[in-house]
Amino acid sequence: MVNERELLYIKAIAETKSISKAAKKLFIAQPSLSQALQKIEENIGTKLFVRNHDGMKLTLAGEKYYLTAIEILNIYNDFKNEVTYINDLKRGRITIGITNFLGTYLLPKLLPQFTQRYPGIEVYIREESSTVLENSLAEATIDFAIMHYHPFSEKKFIDYDLLYxxxxxxxxxxxxxxxxxxxxxxxxxxxxxxxxxxxxxxxxxxxxxxxxxxxxxxxxxxxxxxxxxxxxxxxxxxxxxxxxxxxxxxxxxxxxxxxxxxxxxxxxxxxxxxxxxxxWDTCIATRKDMYLSKIAQVFIQTIHEFNKKDHLL
Known part of the structure; x- marks a missing residue:
């Protein structure tokens, strides 16, 4: 499987037309880059470069590889930028489950405050009973739930974070x-x-x-x-x-x-x-084995802050 480093190697050699210049640009030793190129060509079963008086020239297969490398690297860079935006809470989405009655009175207090802080975050709401929300957590169709539970109804795959x-x-x-x-x-x-x-x-x-x-x-x-x-x-x-x-x-x-x-x-x-x-206990319920995004973590923190200074209802 081709990795990002190999794509960068071929791109640098193609653009500098030189192993030595590419190695200098990539901050690696020239012999290491030569060995890497040889390994890449062996893996795909064809030459990507030929040497002439102008330096390293792409073969037909090399041109295809180079163009594909640029496209893949651009997509990957876009992805990394998107992840950075999400991690900086400038963009993203979150799906919250909440009981109907809690939703009626809690969301008008929390959502405007959260959206004002993080206007780029899309918030999706699912209003269901606590039992249905537990099923949604099992199916991983929501990030977390604000709901009610009692110890006799506790599910082993759920963490119940008590509010009151x-x-x-x-x-x-x-x-x-x-x-x-x-x-x-x-x-x-x-x-x-x-x-x-x-x-x-x-x-x-x-x-x-x-x-x-x-x-x-x-x-x-x-x-x-x-x-x-x-x-x-x-x-x-x-x-x-x-x-x-x-x-x-x-x-x-x-x-x-x-x-x-x-x-x-x-x-x-x-x-x-x-x-x-x-x-019954009002809680924030999360699935134990599910990754909790930074957006979800911040929203949960917002709920706890609000609950401390002004009881939820």
Missing amino acids: RDPILLATQRDHLLSKHASLKGNKDAYPTINIQWFRDEKFILMDKGKRIRQISDNIFHEAGIKPNICLSLKNFETARRLASTGYGIAFVPMEYTKVFKGQYETDYYFIEGIENAY
Whole structure:
């Protein structure tokens, strides 16, 4: 296989018409260049140069080799320049996976900031459930994902970089009859705590099967020993929350999401007492064996910086 060095050797000899001048231009010894030329000619099975009174002259095969060498070297130089631009974050692309709800509220805060810093970077977004995003990481169709996970759903091929832990709350209509069983646990600013056993005979509004929150909800019921009366399965948290506020049923809502629609469809929220797994972790997920580009690394760093100074939601 021809390498860049061999192409440069032939190009220099052709342009200087001299082994000695080419060697000087390439900063190598003349005997070394002569041996390299001989080896190249032996490998391709024909002479590339003939000697005459004007010095080294290209044969017909040599002319073809020389023109091809110039073309290949130009392509390679363009490639190296492109890589330099990418490494300098002047050009490139990134594909980010994110859950629908996180995308709605996180991207308007992050994307304008990132694009202002790096206007030459193309950003592609895929909004899917956490389960689908894990599959996308497995297929290497995204660079990384901003998503939710729980240790019981952890995949061995994924690194989960924790941003924050988010408790899962019970959402009910205001002043539900069972609210009298709740307690503030001495903290006036926190949501009250209640035992989910009080709601075992209530109707529940859950997310569709396959969604991460549904997996966690099912695990909560299992841990509590409750067989829930499911009145409705939905795709959207906010629809479930609003229906819960009307008394249609009880819903599970991550605490961070309660901050989003304040003032609309007033709802009461409760921490779930005695259930260890009533939470999920918001994280940046990457595939362990996949190369993470400099662009992706910088975007991830931007997320962490933003999360430290201003919690994501």
